């Protein structure tokens with residue numbers, strides 16, 4: 001295929017193509033330098049984030065990856081620390097009374113974040129899966145009442161063809177005033193992913209300027225996903 005590189009076939013059986021520029025080079029150098037298991041896991045994850053992927057392709061990819069039985073092994077804690085970082089961010093925000101904090105875990109996947117939250121004393125979390133979330137791209141609303149949750153959180157749900165910027169409006173709408181919105185994502189997606197580049201943080205700021213929420217923190221963390229940094233955004237809804 002002209003203009004495309006096929007680096008490898010993922011465990012889900014999907015050839016990884018359309019890999020471009022920086023992301024391509026990073027993937028290659030990680031794969032070359034890593035043991036086979038890690039390289040293969042990196043490739044499987046990369047397959048969910050190929051440039052130009054549509055939301056339907058992303059959904060299908062996760063579904064196949066999940067059914068292949070390898071998703072949880074590929075994104076085990078040593079390789080993917082989003083759930084741990086997400087849970088720790090909430091521990092910091094809620095030093096006590098964790099049992100009653102009602103959390104919406106958006107893009108919950110197989111529930112890694114819920115498990116980490118439960119270990120840390122949070123007992124009330126609700127998962128929302130891709131199928132429900134896809135509505136916010138079409139209808140721009142989730143089937144959830146206003147001011148429902150104490151906290152809404154996304155860990156690992158941002159990326160190419162993943163959760164769009166418009167989701168921020170919905171997260172604010174369904175979070176109670178005074179509640180928290182937390183987004184844990186790979187730092188470099190702020191630059192790689194067209195949907196977010198010069199848009200996501202601009203929108204975050206616009207929402208703050210409009211008095212919808214206020215920033216609590218923006219923290220860069222190491223080894224969020226494989227050897228990549230993560231960024232954790234924490235906002236308090238006004």
Ligand SMILES: C[S@@+](CC[C@H](N)C(=O)[O-])C[C@H]1O[C@@H](n2cnc3c(N)ncnc32)[C@H](O)[C@@H]1O
Nearest residue numbers: 062083107108109112130133155156157162163
């Ligand atoms: C890397 S997994 C993270 C799963 C989970 N949050 C965790 O940390 O273990 C990314 C998840 O994002 C979901 N996802 C992708 N696009 C989405 C969208 N537009 N809306 C909601 N979820 C989406 C996928 O279905 C997948 O479960």
